[in-house]
Amino acid sequence: MKNGSVYIETYGCQMNFADTEIVLGVLKKQGYTVVQNPEDADIILLNTCSIRDNAEQRIYGRLGNLKNLKTKKPELVLGILGCMAERLRKDLIEEKKIVDVVVGPDEYRRLPEYIDVAFNGDKGIGVKLSRTETYDDIEPHREDGLSAWISVMRGCDKFCTFCVVPFTRGRERSRSLNSIVKEIDELSSRGFKEVTLLGQNVNSYRDGENDFADLLAAAAKVDPSMRIRFTTSHPQDLSDKLLYTIAEHQSICNYIHLPVQSGSNRILELMNRTYTIEHYLNLIEKAKKIIPGVSFSTDIIAGFPTESWEDHFATLEVMRQVRYDGAYMFKYSPREGTKAYKMGDDVPEEVKTKRLQEIIDLQQQISYEINQNLIGKEEIVLIEGFSRKSDEFLSGRTDTNKVTIIPSQADIKPGDYVRVKINKATSATLFGEYISHIIFEKSSVVLSA
Numbered sequence: 001m002k003n004g005s006v007y008i009e010t011y012g013c014q015m016n017f018a019d020t021e022i023v024l025g026v027l028k029k030q031g032y033t034v035v036q037n038p039e040d041a042d043i044i045l046l047n048t049c050s051i052r053d054n055a056e057q058r059i060y061g062r063l064g065n066l067k068n069l070k071t072k073k074p075e076l077v078l079g080i081l082g083c084m085a086e087r088l089r090k091d092l093i094e095e096k097k098i099v100d101v102v103v104g105p106d107e108y109r110r111l112p113e114y115i116d117v118a119f120n121g122d123k124g125i126g127v128k129l130s131r132t133e134t135y136d137d138i139e140p141h142r143e144d145g146l147s148a149w150i151s152v153m154r155g156c157d158k159f160c161t162f163c164v165v166p167f168t169r170g171r172e173r174s175r176s177l178n179s180i181v182k183e184i185d186e187l188s189s190r191g192f193k194e195v196t197l198l199g200q201n202v203n204s205y206r207d208g209e210n211d212f213a214d215l216l217a218a219a220a221k222v223d224p225s226m227r228i229r230f231t232t233s234h235p236q237d238l239s240d241k242l243l244y245t246i247a248e249h250q251s252i253c254n255y256i257h258l259p260v261q262s263g264s265n266r267i268l269e270l271m272n273r274t275y276t277i278e279h280y281l282n283l284i285e286k287a288k289k290i291i292p293g294v295s296f297s298t299d300i301i302a303g304f305p306t307e308s309w310e311d312h313f314a315t316l317e318v319m320r321q322v323r324y325d326g327a328y329m330f331k332y333s334p335r336e337g338t339k340a341y342k343m344g345d346d347v348p349e350e351v352k353t354k355r356l357q358e359i360i361d362l363q364q365q366i367s368y369e370i371n372q373n374l375i376g377k378e379e380i381v382l383i384e385g386f387s388r389k390s391d392e393f394l395s396g397r398t399d400t401n402k403v404t405i406i407p408s409q410a411d412i413k414p415g416d417y418v419r420v421k422i423n424k425a426t427s428a429t430l431f432g433e434y435i436s437h438i439i440f441e442k443s444s445v446v447l448s449a
């Protein structure tokens with residue numbers, strides 16, 4: 001097999017970023033070197049996202065730029081990985097003739113073979129979806145750092161009517177609990193301080209008798225000084241056992257990303273979300289009781305087919321009731337092949353824009369109010385490094401994932417946990433002053449230095 005230098009760009013969700021680390025793991029094992037500049041590469045790969053039309057358009061735009069490089073260097077191999085490879089293989093190979101390799105999310109193990117096919121002048125195409133592939137035994141290529149992602153399950157069986165994921169990423173399957181725990185242990189030895197367990201429906205994880213709560217508990221036991229985060233949870237699978245597990249372990253962050261999508265039962269049914277808004281709100285109430293101080297974020301879609309103003313107001317009402325710390329907010333984007341595609345796209349663009357803006361404005365107001373209420377309170381912050389704006393300040397995150405800025409001082413390093421008193425806040429950032437260091441003992445007891 002031939003090898004060379006590879007440059008990769010990643011688009012879309014955290015799972016794609018975790019997949020890129022798997023792809024680089026596979027390629028490095030074959031002797032490929034990773035370069036940081038497309039001009040230096042023999043192979044350029046784009047790991048792509050199909051979730052909304054604008055994600056795909058962005059990648060088509062990028063392919064347009066890369067065409068110039070390929071014209072200058074015809075032996076350059078250009079590849080598309082990920083969800084677009086699955087959805088648009090024909091268009092990419094036949095219409096956009098500059099693409100040489102098209103490999104979907106379940107075929108990364110064979111990527112070196114497909115690249116070889118391209119080096120030999122043919123098209124390397126691997127888009128089969130698998131019922132079993134979890135890349136359990138592949139060591140992802142990770143730079144040293146504080147924070148790591150681990151995909152613990154792949155695919156999705158929920159078939160929300162608006163979503164391409166079940167078609168581009170195939171059926172649900174989980175990695176073994178033991179291999180995940182081993183990986184967390186290795187990350188702990190390398191000095192990582194935070195892992196995020198990833199899955200499209202991370203809480204439907206299952207390995208034999210073990211469910212997601214068991215996985216979280218096992219992950220939390222590895223190293224109490226490591227924060228455990230997870231995303232994305234589906235409301236249908238948020239069990240009481242899971243809530244109690246989060247409450248019992250100090251290192252599992254009190255933060256749940258729980259997409260609601262809409263506040264209207266009529267729309268939720270059309271979306272095939274499988275819960276009512278009453279069920280969802282009950283879950284939130286239950287979680288708030290079981291996990292003191294828990295916070296939530298969500299995903300919301302504005303302008304789903306047939307959405308009326310009344311439906312939209314129901315979404316705003318749910319936002320006021322739950323008071324999310326943050327939200328990812330989107331205009332509905334019709335995706336060919338999904339059930340919702342056949343429902344038409346009857347909410348006019350300007351109405352979608354107005355509704356989305358109202359949702360964003362309300363969320364900003366709520367985030368601002370929640371953060372103002374933290375002034376005068378203490379938070380434990382994991383320090384990540386200097387703030388983006390100045391070396392005079394350090395930046396880190398709270399347990400509930402809020403960026404927090406404090407003045408720099410020589411005895412605070414990246415990876416330290418510090419107690420911070422909050423003295424100022426915007427809708428997106430907290431500002432505070434250092435109080436003391438926190439040291440986590442193996443016994444899980446928290447000591448102040």
Ligand code: SAM
Nearest residue numbers: 162163200201232259299300301330331332333
């Ligand atoms: N599995 C997660 C869940 O159940 O919510 C999220 C997966 S998806 C990558 C992230 C978000 O993209 C969804 O929660 C949804 O809000 C949004 N999304 C998916 N399809 C969409 C579409 N066709 N138009 C607009 N937003 C969409």
Ligand code: SF4
Nearest residue numbers: 156158159160163165
């Ligand atoms: Fe898409 Fe729904 Fe699966 Fe999330 S749960 S990935 S929104 S089909």
